[in-house]
Amino acid sequence: xxxxxxxxxxxxxxxxxxxxxxxxxxxxxxxxxxxxxxxxxxxxxxxxxxxxxxxxxxxxxxxxxxxxxxxxxxxxxxxxxxxxxxxxxxxxxxxxxxxxxxxxxxxxxxxx
Amino acid sequence: xxxxxxxxxxxxxxxxxxxxxxxxxxxxxxxxxxxxxxxxxxxxxxxxxxxxxxxxxxxxxxxxxxxxxxxxxxxxxxxxxxxxxxxxxxxxxxxxxxxxxxxxxxxxx
Numbered sequence: 001x002x003x004x005x006x007x008x009x010x011x012x013x014x015x016x017x018x019x020x021x022x023x024x025x026x027x028x029x030x031x032x033x034x035x036x037x038x039x040x041x042x043x044x045x046x047x048x049x050x051x052x053x054x055x056x057x058x059x060x061x062x063x064x065x066x067x068x069x070x071x072x073x074x075x076x077x078x079x080x081x082x083x084x085x086x087x088x089x090x091x092x093x094x095x096x097x098x099x100x101x102x103x104x105x106x107x108x109x110x111x112x
Numbered sequence: 113x114x115x116x117x118x119x120x121x122x123x124x125x126x127x128x129x130x131x132x133x134x135x136x137x138x139x140x141x142x143x144x145x146x147x148x149x150x151x152x153x154x155x156x157x158x159x160x161x162x163x164x165x166x167x168x169x170x171x172x173x174x175x176x177x178x179x180x181x182x183x184x185x186x187x188x189x190x191x192x193x194x195x196x197x198x199x200x201x202x203x204x205x206x207x208x209x210x211x212x213x214x215x216x217x218x219x220x221x
Contacts, residue, residue: 031115035205039134042212042213042214043198044211045208045209050207055206092155099142099143099207099209105154106153
């Protein structure tokens with residue numbers, strides 16, 4: 001099973017709200033990724049967790065807070081977002097010693 | 113940093129035609145993937161191809177790592193092939209991944 005799931009599919013939030021995005025994989029992968037994709041642009045890497053530890057933070061603003069509670073689960077906590085943060089947020093995972101990434105369907109986030 | 117360039121940026125094909133998409137990268141990479149992004153945003157794995165040649169049905173891909181390019185071939189295109197094709201490269205020594213800008217393909221019936 002090469003499935004990565006993401007919830008919710010769509011999210012609308014105000015600039016003062018706090019919300020979380022969730023990503024889950026059951027492929028035994030040890031690396032998990034968050035990407036942000038604006039319309040008509042390629043995905044841009046935000047964070048990478050390897051063995052539940054933060055490995056890469058691409059200078060993402062602190063209003064985005066990642067969390068990896070266990071090897072199957074990845075969260076992205078959102079607080080005080082700006083309208084320009086509206087985008088498709090994609091989660092991916094890859095296996096130990098391998099870098100082939102599998103993507104979830106994404107969460108479409110709109111900040112009002 | 114590494115540059116990843118895809119060409120052409122846009123491509124319109126008649127159903128049944130063949131096409132070649134190109135991905136050039138400016139530095140050594142330890143992995144390369146091709147994806148198809150459908151209209152709903154889902155990134156679908158086409159090939160994991162850091163080097164060599166692979167084929168899957170009507171699609172095939174070749175990566176020449178020493179010359180820093182990869183090609184994706186689509187034969188007998190179908191309307192369902194429409195969408196955006198991305199190549200993504202992984203930098204040597206870690207998980208950092210850079211996507212090219214994509215090739216937007218439209219196949220006409």
